Amino acid sequence: MADGKVSDFTQFREGVVDNNPVLVQLLGMCPALAVSNTLENAIVMGGAATFVVVMSNLVTSLLRHQIKPHVRILIFTLTISTFVTIADLFLRAHLFDVSRKLGPFVPLIIVNCMIISRAEVVAIRNGLKRSLADAFGIGVGFTLALSVVGVIREILGSGTLLNYPVTPAAFEPHLWIIMVLPPGAFLTLGVIIGIVNYVRQRDRKGGAA
Amino acid sequence: MSEAPAGTGPGGAAPDVVKTQELFVSAAPHLAAGRSTRWIMFQVVAALMPLLIASTVFYGFRAILLTVFTVAGCLVAEAIANAIRGRSQASLGDGSAVVTGMILAFSLPPALNFYMAVIGGAVAISLAKAIFGGLGHNLFNPAMVGRAFLMVCFPAAMGVWSEPAIVFEGMALAAVDGVTMATPLQAAVDRMPGLAAMFVGQVGGSLGETSALAALLGGLYLVLRGVADWRPVVGTLAGAMIVAFIAHWAAPQTYEGPGFHLFAGAMMFGAFFIATDYVGAPITPAGRWIFGFGVGGLVMVIRLFGAYPEGFMFAILIMNAMTPLIERVTVPTPFGGHVVTN
Numbered sequence: 327m328a329d330g331k332v333s334d335f336t337q338f339r340e341g342v343v344d345n346n347p348v349l350v351q352l353l354g355m356c357p358a359l360a361v362s363n364t365l366e367n368a369i370v371m372g373g374a375a376t377f378v379v380v381m382s383n384l385v386t387s388l389l390r391h392q393i394k395p396h397v398r399i400l401i402f403t404l405t406i407s408t409f410v411t412i413a414d415l416f417l418r419a420h421l422f423d424v425s426r427k428l429g430p431f432v433p434l435i436i437v438n439c440m441i442i443s444r445a446e447v448v449a450i451r452n453g454l455k456r457s458l459a460d461a462f463g464i465g466v467g468f469t470l471a472l473s474v475v476g477v478i479r480e481i482l483g484s485g486t487l488l489n490y491p492v493t494p495a496a497f498e499p500h501l502w503i504i505m506v507l508p509p510g511a512f513l514t515l516g517v518i519i520g521i522v523n524y525v526r527q528r529d530r531k532g533g534a535a
Numbered sequence: 536m537s538e539a540p541a542g543t544g545p546g547g548a549a550p551d552v553v554k555t556q557e558l559f560v561s562a563a564p565h566l567a568a569g570r571s572t573r574w575i576m577f578q579v580v581a582a583l584m585p586l587l588i589a590s591t592v593f594y595g596f597r598a599i600l601l602t603v604f605t606v607a608g609c610l611v612a613e614a615i616a617n618a619i620r621g622r623s624q625a626s627l628g629d630g631s632a633v634v635t636g637m638i639l640a641f642s643l644p645p646a647l648n649f650y651m652a653v654i655g656g657a658v659a660i661s662l663a664k665a666i667f668g669g670l671g672h673n674l675f676n677p678a679m680v681g682r683a684f685l686m687v688c689f690p691a692a693m694g695v696w697s698e699p700a701i702v703f704e705g706m707a708l709a710a711v712d713g714v715t716m717a718t719p720l721q722a723a724v725d726r727m728p729g730l731a732a733m734f735v736g737q738v739g740g741s742l743g744e745t746s747a748l749a750a751l752l753g754g755l756y757l758v759l760r761g762v763a764d765w766r767p768v769v770g771t772l773a774g775a776m777i778v779a780f781i782a783h784w785a786a787p788q789t790y791e792g793p794g795f796h797l798f799a800g801a802m803m804f805g806a807f808f809i810a811t812d813y814v815g816a817p818i819t820p821a822g823r824w825i826f827g828f829g830v831g832g833l834v835m836v837i838r839l840f841g842a843y844p845e846g847f848m849f850a851i852l853i854m855n856a857m858t859p860l861i862e863r864v865t866v867p868t869p870f871g872g873h874v875v876t877n
Contacts, residue, residue, distance in 0.1 A: 500648070504688035513662070520666075524619075 334459035337448075341463020348471035348515075349522045353440040357431045358472055359511040365488050368476030370424045372469025374413040374432055379441045379468075380461040381409040386449035387457035393450065402445045407436045440464065475514050479505045572670070576630025578762045579808070582753035583637050586804065589749035590742040594645040598742050604649045605681075606636030608656025616665030631670050635659055638808055639678040641743025642801065642848070643685070646695045654688075655681040675855045676815045679848045686848070696740060734798045743804040744845075747797075754807025763811035766820060770827020771806040771834075772797065778835035790839055802834065805847040815855040822858075822865040829854045829861075 345351060348358045354375070361367045385405045386393070393401050414432045417425040425432065435441065444464055449457040480486055483505030485493040504510045590598040609632040617624050626632070636656050643652060659681025664673045686693050734747050743750060757763035779793040796802060801809075806827075810816065816826045830850045837846025 500651075500689070502688045503690060504684065507687060509687060 334455055337456060338459045338463035338466075341460060341465075342467040342470065345463075346467040346471055346522075347440040347464050348468060349519055350526075351440070351443075352519070353443065354438050354468055355515075356434065357438070358468075358475060358515060359508070361428050361431050362472050362475040362479060362511055362515075363483065363506050364427075364480045364486075365473060365476040366424060367427055368472035369469065370417065370421060371428060371431065372465070372472045374410075374417060375435055375438065375441070375468050376462070376465025377413050378406060378409045378435050379444055379465050380458065382406045382441055382445055383449040383457040383461035384454065386445045387452060387454050390450050390452075398446070398450060399442075402442050403436070405445070406441055410435045440468065471518075474518060475511065478514050478518075479510055483510060572629045572631065575762055575813075576634050578760055579634045579757065580630060580637065582757045582762075583634075583641070583808070585749040585752045586641055586743050586746065587637075589746035590641070590645070593745050594742065598645060600649065601643060601645065601647060601652050601742065602637055602640040604652040605640040605643070605656040606633050608653035609633070609636035609639070609660045611653075612657040612660035612665065616661060616669070620665075620669075622669075626670060629670070632660055635664070635677045635681075638743075639681045641804060641808075642678065642682050642741050644693060644696055644741055647685075647692055648689075651685060651689055651692060655685045658684040671814055673814055674858075676809060676812050676851050679809065679851045679855075682848050683852065740800060743808070744801045747803040750803035750807055754803065757807060757811070763807065764823055766823040767810040767816055767827035767830070768806045770824045771810045771831040772802070772827075774828035774831025775802060775835045776831070778832050778839075782835070782839050796835065796838065800838070800845045801847040805834070805851070806831070809847065809851055812851075815851070815858060817858050817861045817865065819862055819865040819867055821867070822861040825861050825865065826854050826858065829857060 341347070347353045348355065357371050357375070361371045382402070382405050386402060389401070410433060413435070414425075417428070417432060444457075444461060448460045452460075477487065480488075481492060482502040485491055485501050502510070505514070587599065587602060610627055613627055613632040614624060617626060636659075639655055639659050640652065643655065659677040662684070663675050663677035663680035664670065667673045754763070754768065758765045758768060775796060776793045779790070779796040782790040783792045791799075810827055810830050817823055830847075833850035833853055834846045837843060837849055841849075843849070
């Protein structure tokens with residue numbers, strides 16, 4: 327739990343690095359696996375989730391003295407689904423193609439544990455500033471993790487980056503088709519999480535010694 | 536033979552010696568067979584030589600190069616994995632990575648790009664073996680995982696089947712020219728090559744699929760030396776024969792007979808070299824029978840009804856996943872009966 331001594335910036339950085347929702351907490355794996363096949367999808371998905379977590383933390387934090395403990399989950403869910411609906415309709419209106427590619431995964435942000443956990447752990451017991459710092463940290467961390475997976479999968483699987491070709495045309499027959507498919511998501515994310523764990527373990531050992 | 540890595544076989548010095556008063560009591564295996572991992576692996580390499588020679592005869596020097604590249608990919612991945620885990624590089628010398636590389640190479644199409652072969656070998660060792668903890672800890676056959684990766688990654692390149700370069704006189708064959716699938720299942724029946732031609736190796740396929748004869752030679756050597764267990768081999772072939780026979784009996788126009796399936800594709804190679812893998816198969820004798828039957832039956836089901844022409848890879852991977860369950864239901868009764876606990 328965030329104690330008073332931790333600065334808001336530390337709270338933000340926690341979400342991006344030490345407490346990264348995808349790579350460390352292993353939350354939000356479903357979109358991280360399903361829509362990380364291109365960088366564009368990853369960024370839009372990350373943006374939508376960031377919007378939702380920020381707004382949900384904002385509302386929850388402002389209402390924290392009014393919310394009775396036994397109905398808090400209900401309130402969280404209603405708040406989150408409101409903003410998910412807004413995000414979904416916005417994407418359909420302004421980014422129709424991407425929205426179609428993301429399919430049901432934008433509405434599914436409602437059930438993303440990553441977002442409700444921020445309301446439960448931080449927003450319900452902290453002030454507005456702290457809650458927003460936390461939400462931005464988690465949002466940026468989520469977007470970054472998705473983007474890393476997205477970059478790897480898009481370059482290897484499609485030979486493009488943000489839909490611009492980055493590999494020579496001769497590479498065409500050598501594209502790693504597996505990277506566009508679900509196994510590519512599992513392999514990429516698994517290897518990245520493995521590397522993150524390795525680095526964290528090494529840091530912990532180094533810190534203790 | 537004396538340099539067995541500790542813990543990998545009964546041949547090495549007992550790893551854990553517990554001093555109890557004046558007596559030294561070591562951990563369980565007290566009788567050493569003198570066989571080390573290294574010895575076993577090099578027996579397998581020796582048994583694979585007929586296949587290497589046969590594929591070189593049929594596909595030229597490229598077959599050897601392809602094998603060298605997959606083996607190199609495996610060894611490099613093994614070395615990197617050892618380095619990351621801070622282990623000694625001793626496992627490079629035990630030959631297990633070499634065997635994985637060779638079996639992978641023999642399951643690849645001859646015209647495959649060399650760098651793809653390297654990737655296949657590296658994936659086989661890193662994703663299927665090293666991640667689970669190295670030799671003896673892998674759930675799935677590394678070579679088959681490597682092949683599955685290549686299959687999904689480069690489906691186009693993995694579907695190019697060259698024809699054997701050498702066609703023996705009098706071996707029948709107007710048939711060879713058209714059919715370049717792993718198994719010529721989808722070809723018209725009248726263009727089907729003769730059984731003898733398929734046995735010797737006149738039909739295109741993976742390196743190790745081409746000559747059933749070479750696979751049989753090497754495989755029999757392994758079984759006779761006691762390196763490979765005969766149960767999964769017989770089980771696989773019998774399981775496949777039964778399914779093939781039933782299918783042929785039910786619809787002879789549609790499905791080839793059991794003899795065709797025995798010599799087509801990877802059946803011989805797979806039964807002797809892949810189904811007998813020590814790690815992925817059950818350790819109980821009854822379990823090995825079940826494993827073999829399952830592999831053989833699944834191969835035939837995939838060949839006859841699946842989208843892929845050959846099913847050995849998926850059959851092995853599926854049965855690997857079944858192995859813990861098979862072992863659970865085939866625990867043998869110990870001498871004197873089970874221990875009764877209250």
